[in-house]
Amino acid sequence: MSNFEKLLVWQKSMDLVMEIYRATEKFPVSEKFGLTSQMRRAAVSIPSNIAEGCDRITKKDFSNFLVIAKSSAGELETQILIATNLKYLVHPKKDELIKRMLTGLRKKVLETSSQKLATP
Numbered sequence: 001m002s003n004f005e006k007l008l009v010w011q012k013s014m015d016l017v018m019e020i021y022r023a024t025e026k027f028p029v030s031e032k033f034g035l036t037s038q039m040r041r042a043a044v045s046i047p048s049n050i051a052e053g054c055d056r057i058t059k060k061d062f063s064n065f066l067v068i069a070k071s072s073a074g075e076l077e078t079q080i081l082i083a084t085n086l087k088y089l090v091h092p093k094k095d096e097l098i099k100r101m102l103t104g105l106r107k108k109v110l111e112t113s114s115q116k117l118a119t120p
Helices: 008-024 035-054 059-085 094-118
Strands: none
Touching (some): 008 035, 008 094, 035 059
Protein backbone atom coordinates (compact mmCIF):
# COMPACT_ATOMS: atom_id res chain seq x y z
CA MET A 1 0.00 0.00 0.00
CA SER A 2 1.34 3.43 -0.93
CA ASN A 3 1.64 6.19 1.66
CA PHE A 4 -1.19 8.22 0.17
CA GLU A 5 -3.57 5.25 0.44
CA LYS A 6 -3.22 5.42 4.22
CA LEU A 7 -4.43 9.03 4.33
CA LEU A 8 -8.06 9.29 5.44
CA VAL A 9 -8.59 12.35 3.23
CA TRP A 10 -7.44 10.36 0.18
CA GLN A 11 -9.80 7.50 1.11
CA LYS A 12 -12.74 9.90 1.58
CA SER A 13 -11.97 11.67 -1.68
CA MET A 14 -11.96 8.31 -3.47
CA ASP A 15 -15.40 7.64 -1.99
CA LEU A 16 -16.51 11.02 -3.30
CA VAL A 17 -15.26 10.14 -6.79
CA MET A 18 -17.40 6.99 -6.77
CA GLU A 19 -20.38 8.97 -5.50
CA ILE A 20 -19.95 11.59 -8.24
CA TYR A 21 -19.64 8.94 -10.95
CA ARG A 22 -22.82 7.21 -9.75
CA ALA A 23 -24.72 10.50 -9.45
CA THR A 24 -23.68 11.81 -12.86
CA GLU A 25 -24.79 8.59 -14.57
CA LYS A 26 -28.32 9.86 -13.99
CA PHE A 27 -27.69 13.27 -15.56
CA PRO A 28 -29.31 14.05 -18.92
CA VAL A 29 -27.39 12.81 -21.96
CA SER A 30 -27.05 16.45 -23.04
CA GLU A 31 -24.70 16.98 -20.05
CA LYS A 32 -22.29 14.18 -21.06
CA PHE A 33 -19.65 16.61 -22.35
CA GLY A 34 -20.67 19.42 -20.03
CA LEU A 35 -21.41 19.17 -16.33
CA THR A 36 -20.95 15.39 -16.14
CA SER A 37 -17.45 15.57 -17.58
CA GLN A 38 -16.48 18.63 -15.51
CA MET A 39 -17.67 17.10 -12.24
CA ARG A 40 -15.93 13.81 -12.87
CA ARG A 41 -12.64 15.49 -13.75
CA ALA A 42 -12.77 17.77 -10.71
CA ALA A 43 -13.60 14.84 -8.42
CA VAL A 44 -10.80 12.66 -9.84
CA SER A 45 -8.37 15.56 -9.47
CA ILE A 46 -8.75 15.61 -5.68
CA PRO A 47 -7.30 12.17 -4.78
CA SER A 48 -4.94 12.36 -7.78
CA ASN A 49 -3.29 15.52 -6.46
CA ILE A 50 -3.09 14.12 -2.94
CA ALA A 51 -1.33 11.04 -4.31
CA GLU A 52 1.00 13.03 -6.55
CA GLY A 53 1.91 15.41 -3.74
CA CYS A 54 2.54 12.54 -1.34
CA ASP A 55 5.19 11.20 -3.72
CA ARG A 56 7.04 14.53 -3.86
CA ILE A 57 10.34 14.95 -2.07
CA THR A 58 9.66 18.06 0.02
CA LYS A 59 6.85 18.91 2.41
CA LYS A 60 6.43 22.23 0.59
CA ASP A 61 5.75 20.39 -2.67
CA PHE A 62 3.24 18.16 -0.89
CA SER A 63 1.59 21.25 0.59
CA ASN A 64 1.27 22.81 -2.88
CA PHE A 65 -0.47 19.71 -4.22
CA LEU A 66 -2.87 19.81 -1.26
CA VAL A 67 -3.74 23.38 -2.26
CA ILE A 68 -4.45 22.16 -5.81
CA ALA A 69 -6.60 19.32 -4.43
CA LYS A 70 -8.53 21.80 -2.30
CA SER A 71 -9.03 24.03 -5.33
CA SER A 72 -10.46 21.07 -7.22
CA ALA A 73 -12.77 20.42 -4.27
CA GLY A 74 -13.95 24.03 -4.51
CA GLU A 75 -14.53 23.62 -8.22
CA LEU A 76 -16.50 20.43 -7.58
CA GLU A 77 -18.52 22.14 -4.86
CA THR A 78 -19.60 24.82 -7.34
CA GLN A 79 -20.52 22.19 -9.91
CA ILE A 80 -22.53 20.27 -7.30
CA LEU A 81 -24.43 23.47 -6.49
CA ILE A 82 -25.15 23.98 -10.20
CA ALA A 83 -26.35 20.38 -10.55
CA THR A 84 -28.47 20.79 -7.43
CA ASN A 85 -30.02 24.00 -8.78
CA LEU A 86 -30.80 22.16 -12.03
CA LYS A 87 -32.45 19.41 -9.92
CA TYR A 88 -30.02 16.78 -11.22
CA LEU A 89 -29.03 15.73 -7.70
CA VAL A 90 -29.39 16.39 -3.98
CA HIS A 91 -26.36 18.19 -2.57
CA PRO A 92 -24.03 15.81 -0.67
CA LYS A 93 -21.90 17.21 2.15
CA LYS A 94 -18.78 15.08 1.58
CA ASP A 95 -17.04 17.70 -0.56
CA GLU A 96 -17.12 20.19 2.33
CA LEU A 97 -15.67 17.60 4.71
CA ILE A 98 -12.85 16.85 2.28
CA LYS A 99 -11.97 20.56 1.99
CA ARG A 100 -11.72 20.81 5.78
CA MET A 101 -9.59 17.66 5.92
CA LEU A 102 -7.26 19.01 3.21
CA THR A 103 -6.86 22.26 5.13
CA GLY A 104 -6.00 20.34 8.30
CA LEU A 105 -3.53 18.05 6.56
CA ARG A 106 -1.82 20.98 4.83
CA LYS A 107 -1.48 22.78 8.16
CA LYS A 108 0.04 19.66 9.70
CA VAL A 109 2.44 19.21 6.76
CA LEU A 110 3.56 22.84 6.99
CA GLU A 111 4.03 22.58 10.77
CA THR A 112 6.21 19.47 10.47
CA SER A 113 8.13 21.13 7.65
CA SER A 114 8.92 24.22 9.74
CA GLN A 115 9.82 22.06 12.75
CA LYS A 116 12.42 20.24 10.68
CA LEU A 117 13.85 23.57 9.53
CA ALA A 118 14.05 24.78 13.15
CA THR A 119 15.95 21.76 14.47
CA PRO A 120 19.71 21.65 13.97
